[in-house]
Amino acid sequence: MHKPHIPLDELRAQVEQCHRCPLAEGRTQTVFGDGNPSARILIVGEAPGKNEDLKGVPFVGAAGHKLDALLEIAGLAREDVFIANVLKCRPPGNRDPRPEEIEVCTPFLREQTRTIDPEFIVTLGNFATKFILKTDRGITHLRGRLQHAGKFKVFPIYHPAAAIYDHSKQEALEDDFATLGELVRQSDAEKAAAAEAAREEAFACAGQGKPHTGEQEAAGTQPTLLDQQLTLDDEAASAGEQQGLSTDGESTAAQDAANQPSDQGREQA
């Protein structure tokens, strides 16, 4: 049985009241997330910075301007996406999130993801990528390559703030956002082709006097093969709730072992 989705307003109110970790003491306000509540693309960053803590909105200031410019490269705008962070309160001095903070805060991100139910999750930087994909591999290895976590298509990219301090990452960021735009357009084309094929099949059946099945009638709105393979049911979600959103952690780990050395060291992104 599927768990009902919690409305975003209700989740936001829970976050605003949250004192599960010591970051509550130092915050000006929580940063729940912002954007289209039915977004096809969920962007997940790390944690609020100084400006976000003051305004209560993710990605404002220099990193926000950079993200807007990068979204434009993908053919997207803020209204097309929902932006959230792994942590909802600012770590002091913009230090890295601690494991215990991630553990107690990420149930909010999981519920946001379930409610928004995006097709794509874009993870910005190491913390978001490692949490969503349940992996130790760093962003340098994973960026720009489509991954999967349950039914979600996951696309890791450097954090835009990384390019503010390291200009060598700018080109990679632009390339990856361009690829993201291509992936979205490709998915559109595949859905349109599947819908057209279903319409033609229904038309052919009608012409031959054959009844067409319910499956055929609904084919235009059915999940693609990829969606069916990756459907995140509640049982799998419960398993994934131990850590991250991935339900195929074993295969990811096996693939890692076979193909790539794991990243033991922390990477700055």
Ligand code: SF4
């Ligand atoms: S960081 Fe998350 S868990 Fe910690 S107080 Fe803020 S909302 Fe609660």
